[in-house]
Amino acid sequence: MASAADSLASSINLAKFSQATDLKKRLWFTLGALIVFRMLSYVPLPGIDPTALGLLSQQTQGGVLDFFNTFSGGALTRMSLIALGVMPYITASIVVQLATSLSPTLAAIKKEGESGRKKLNQYTRYGTVALTAVQGYFIAVGLEAFGASQGVQAVIAPGMLFRIAAVISLIGGTMFLMWLGEQITSRGIGNGISLIIMAGIVAHLPTTLVQLFEGGRTGTIDTFKLVGIIVAVVGLVLFICFMERAQRRILIQYPKRQTQRGVQAERSHLPLKLNTAGVIPPIFASSLLLLPLTITQFAGQHAAGESRLGDFVITLNQYLQHGSPIYMVLYGLGIVFFSFFYTAVVFNPEETADNLKRYGGFIPGIRPGKNTEAYFDYVLTRITVIGAAYLAVICLLPEYLVSALSIPFYLGGTSLLIVVNVTMDTVTQIQSHLLAHQYGDLIKKAKLKGGRLR
Incomplete structure (x- = not known):
């Protein structure tokens, strides 16, 4: 009986999905955009020798630039037009958000609503161009010196001429x-950048799984370890x-109201x-960790053997490889800070407390206003401690095991966290669109019935 009910529910969901034309258009658009992204990762920069790129991939394998290579779908290894991926945009958005918290002028722009958000987005775009230009120039310089x-x-x-062409192409x-x-x-569906x-x-996962199972078949990876x-x-x-x-x-409790069943108090949960x-x-x-390291990695290749600075930069990059203590400490501190x-x-406790007070809501045992704000801040701080610790453990412990056991990097905790989280968010949005479509159909049917009754 249970299996029959499950099959009936799945068939109903499939029927709803087939009727949701707007959702299907969004899904097809998202799929098409991701295909374009994957195709661009195979378009190389002008003036690059593919043979030398194989050496570059071998020398940088296991280093800090594997983050860029993973997030760009292998575009860094092939030195494609999107070799830097969306990392400069993310870094620029961090800088703008930090500046908004510190600068009263930018904070006032943020409070302007939609127009303020557009201004901040424009500042983020300007920052993206500047960061991409700086990183692109050092990448071009490092590529010229690579393999000499x-x-x-x-x-x-x-x-x-090559440097200018590379910088313009990367931008x-x-x-x-x-x-x-x-x-x-x-x-489309979901957050586009994510x-x-x-x-x-995900583009690297099939290759990684094949390498793992091939290692288990040939005996290079122990069966129990696999x-x-x-x-x-x-x-x-x-x-x-x-x-x-x-x-x-x-x-959250609201004031008592007179209903047909008597006086009742409305309750909800935040x-x-x-x-x-x-x-x-x-x-x-x-x-943020990779922004200076990308510059120093390629700048160090350019200055290697020519000065003490070049040797220092190369040594610094070696200490900051995956699994190294300095890298783990900096990465963990960055995760906790940004959490x-x-x-x-x-989440703004002051704004949330003011909204509750405006609509008559209150937390039982807590006075509205400043006390409610302090309570929100108290609870939020403590659950954020748990959330930050969870993120740090998920991202750092697998990275350490990956480095210690010589497992391919793409199965690290950061990669799995992003894949699982983005997948859950996308599925939630798909369910929301299906639910909205179902309510839309019910409203249409109700209007039709109301018209017939008249």
């Missing part, structure tokens, strides 16, 4: 990805799903997610 000691030239015709690719992400958000990052990670990896990944996914759905529900910031802290922390920072951006 081995007698291999990564750039066919090095010079200022165009990053700005196009930013625009594509905005189009997915407005005309979906682009997830698509880059089984342990699979069990750990499944357990990690389940734990992420559990933590992302965890909430702290605060009881849900506060345990991880209010979502996947933003790991992405922000990694992007609290982004939670404060998303």
Whole structure:
């Protein structure tokens, strides 16, 4: 009986999905945009030698630039137009949000509503262009110097013309990805930037799984270790799903009202997610950490052997590889900081307390106004501590095990966290569209029946 009921429910859901034409258009648009993103990752920069790129991929494998390569879907290895991905845009948005919290002028612009949001978005775009230009220039300089000691030239015709062409191409690719992400958000399903990052990670998963199972078949990876990896990944996914759905529900009570059943008091709950910031802290922390490291990595290749500064830069990049203590500490501190920072951006205790007071709502045992604001801040601080610790453990512990056990990096906790979180958010939005479509049909039917009754 239960299986028959489940099959009936699934058939009903499929029937609703087939009738939701707007949802299907959004899904097709999202899929098409992600296909365009994957195709762009195979369009190389002008003047690049593909043979030298193979050496570049081998030398940078396992280093800090694997983050960029993962998030861009392998575009960095191929030195494509979108080699930098959306990381400059994310870094620029971090800078603008931090500046908004510190600058009274930008804070006043933010309070202007839709016009203020457009101004801040424009500042973010300007910052994206500037950061991409700086990173692109150092990448072009590093590519010119790459392979010189081995007698291999990564750039066919090095010079200022190549640098200008590379910088313009990288700016165009990053700005196009930013625009594509905005189009997915407005005309598709889910958050466009997050979906682009997830698509880059998912593109590596089939190759990684093949390498794992091939290692188990050939004996390079122990069978027990392989089984342990699979069990750990499944357990990690389940734990992420559990933590992302965890909430702290605060009881909200409204004044008593006269109804047909007598005087009743209305009650509701204000849900506060345990991880209010979502996947933003790991992405922000990694992007800020990689901004200087991208510059120093390629600048160090250019200055290697020519000065003490070049040798120092190369040594610094070696210390900041995945699994190194300095990298783990900086990454963990960045995750904790952005967990609290982004939670404060998303949830404003003062504004929420004022809205409750305006509509007559209150928390039982807590006076409206400042006391309610202090209570919200008290609860939010404590659940954010748990959320930040959860994100730090999810991102750092698997990274350490990946480095210690020599497992491919793409199965790290950060990658799984982004994939699972973005997938859950996208599925939630699909369900919301189906629910809205169902209510729309009910309203139409009610109007038709009302017309016949007249």
